[in-house]
Amino acid sequence: MKTLPLILLAFLLVLFACNTxxxxxxxxxxxxxxxxxxxxxxxxxxxxxTVEVIAEGFSWAEGPVWVNDLNAVLFSDVPENxxxxxxxxxxLSVFLEPSGYTDDTANFESGSNGLMLDGSGRLILCQxxxxxxxxxxxxxxxxxxxxxxLADNYKAKKFNSPNDLHIKSNGDIYFTxxxxxxxxDSAREIEFNGVYKVNDIGEVTLLVDSLxxxxxxxxxxxxxxxxVANSDPEKVVWYRYKxxxxxxxxxxxxxxxxxHLSLTEKGLPDGLKIHKSGxxxxxxxxxxxxxxxxxxxxxxxxxxxxxxNCAFDTEQKTLYITATDMLMRVALK
Numbered sequence: 001m002k003t004l005p006l007i008l009l010a011f012l013l014v015l016f017a018c019n020t021x022x023x024x025x026x027x028x029x030x031x032x033x034x035x036x037x038x039x040x041x042x043x044x045x046x047x048x049x050t051v052e053v054i055a056e057g058f059s060w061a062e063g064p065v066w067v068n069d070l071n072a073v074l075f076s077d078v079p080e081n082x083x084x085x086x087x088x089x090x091x092l093s094v095f096l097e098p099s100g101y102t103d104d105t106a107n108f109e110s111g112s113n114g115l116m117l118d119g120s121g122r123l124i125l126c127q128x129x130x131x132x133x134x135x136x137x138x139x140x141x142x143x144x145x146x147x148x149x150l151a152d153n154y155k156a157k158k159f160n161s162p163n164d165l166h167i168k169s170n171g172d173i174y175f176t177x178x179x180x181x182x183x184x185d186s187a188r189e190i191e192f193n194g195v196y197k198v199n200d201i202g203e204v205t206l207l208v209d210s211l212x213x214x215x216x217x218x219x220x221x222x223x224x225x226x227x228v229a230n231s232d233p234e235k236v237v238w239y240r241y242k243x244x245x246x247x248x249x250x251x252x253x254x255x256x257x258x259x260h261l262s263l264t265e266k267g268l269p270d271g272l273k274i275h276k277s278g279x280x281x282x283x284x285x286x287x288x289x290x291x292x293x294x295x296x297x298x299x300x301x302x303x304x305x306x307x308x309n310c311a312f313d314t315e316q317k318t319l320y321i322t323a324t325d326m327l328m329r330v331a332l333k
Contacts, residue, residue, distance in 0.1 A: 033302050034330075041290055041299035044277060044333055051301060051321075051330045055084070055092050061322035063126070063164070063271070064311040065115040070140060073311065073320045074115055075327060076100070078128060078181075081111035086327055096136070096143050100181075101129020110181065114164035114271070114309070119171060124150070126162040128181025133162050133173055133198060151198040154206060157189040159196075164271055164309070166218045166226075171200045172247055174207070174226065176214035195228055197247060207249040211239065216271040216309065219243070220293065221278055227255060229269035229282065236262040238269055238282060238291075256295050261285035271309025276316050283307035288321060301330055 036047045064075040072087040074095055085095035101110030110129030118124050123136040125147070132152035138144050150173065152159060161181025166174045178193045179185075195208040195217065208214065208228070216229035226241045226249060240255035258269065265286035272282040279298070280291045287303035288310055305324040312319055312332075321328040 035300040038298035049330050051328055053326050053328055055086050055327040056325055058325045061327055062113050062308045063115040064309055064320045064322050066311050066313045068314045075322050076112045078111045078113055083112055098145050100127035116165055116167050118167050126165055128161040131159045131161055133175055151204050154204050160190060164216050168223055172197050174217055176217050178213050218272050218274050227280055229272055231268040231270055236268060256291055258285050267306040273310055281310055283309055
């Protein structure tokens with residue numbers, strides 16, 4: 001009988017820990033530093049720029065996107081099946097739940113991952129649990145979990161778990177399909193991890209089937225080149241592809257090899273975005289790598305934790321970064 005209070009106390013402590021609220025935390029700074037490797041990087045970011053943790057306490061933060069109409073950044077908490085909204089007045093709230101798995105049974109890493117706005121301002125989601133690319137059917141100011149499927153299969157086989165995406169100016173959606181959101185291997189219907197595009201009438205085209213772990217994806221400013229991250233610890237690289245007249249991939253080549261960085265730094269190639277200068281901001285070993293279109297590594301924004309993805313605000317004066325359990329920001333020039 002004497003041990004009962006101790007057991008009860010332990011239970012209550014665990015219960016409290018599991019229900020600790022997510023926190024807005026704009027006063028905490030990481031030990032991150034901006035490492036300038038080439039002078040040209042200082043045209044984009046100051047060497048003394050501070051990386052701030054503005055919210056924390058998530059399971060795995062991913063897929064940030066800036067929404068000007070909300071004056072806010074939206075981002076996924078993948079395992080929790082939620083999208084959060086952080087606004088410039090330092091408020092944090094659940095924007096959407098469920099976000100990527102709409103069944104009523106449990107699933108591994110079931111929520112949304114990559115998010116992006118299309119040309120009409122609709123929110124387009126990579127949904128792990130539902131294994132599809134979908135659009136949100138409600139207004140962003142009054143969201144609810146109503147979705148339209150844009151693509152959920154290739155040749156009548158379900159996707160693995162669409163991870164990240166880029167929307168071309170003509171409306172084509174380019175996306176990657178690694179297995180990270182599958183509950184187990186037996187659920188897999190497609191034997192490879194592909195990169196695809198889907199057009200505005202739902203036609204799905206396979207672009208690449210040879211990458212081990214395709215993850216982040218982005219098109220160059222002129223939409224003639226695609227960059228794809230490969231989040232494989234055995235192949236820590238980014239690839240580059242030319243786009244033909246139909247928007248399909250040709251002339252694939254190695255863009256940047258980060259094997260040497262992965263030996264000492266946390267993280268793997270993950271989400272990436274293209275800056276208005278044409279440089280690539282790519283999450284990977286050490287934080288966010290700034291890489292020129294020629295493949296020269298010119299700077300690293302160190303995050304002190306595994307960086308998952310990033311996004312610019314409208315004027316590209318701020319970079320938002322999701323890193324493990326945190327949402328961060330850093331000022332740009």
